[in-house]
Amino acid sequence: xxxxxxxLYNFKPPATDQEIRASSVxxxxxxxxxxxxxxANEAAFxxxxxxxxxxxxxxxxxLITTAPPRDRAVEAAKARARGADxxxxxxxx
Numbered sequence: 001x002x003x004x005x006x007x008l009y010n011f012k013p014p015a016t017d018q019e020i021r022a023s024s025v026x027x028x029x030x031x032x033x034x035x036x037x038x039x040a041n042e043a044a045f046x047x048x049x050x051x052x053x054x055x056x057x058x059x060x061x062x063l064i065t066t067a068p069p070r071d072r073a074v075e076a077a078k079a080r081a082r083g084a085d086x087x088x089x090x091x092x093x
Contacts, residue, residue, distance in 0.1 A: 014060075
């Protein structure tokens with residue numbers, strides 16, 4: 001999975017519209033290969049972002065869990081630790 005796309009489900013407080021949109025933009029960037037689309041592709045790119053964002057909202061609103069909500073600070077600390085492990089790990093190539 002793209003590292004820039006973060007899990008948004010089951011957090012207290014819930015994911016914001018801005019977080020969902022940012023993940024949608026990253027997803028469309030990954031699919032299209034564009035960091036920023038040309039003027040000719042801008043409308044299609046923006047339409048795809050809006051559609052992915054709507055689908056993400058629909059998904060997050062319909063999921064059900066019995067697990068307690070995750071804490072954003074704890075999850076951020078775990079992500080930083082994983083990042084530090086990746087940086088300090090010897091190159092396996």
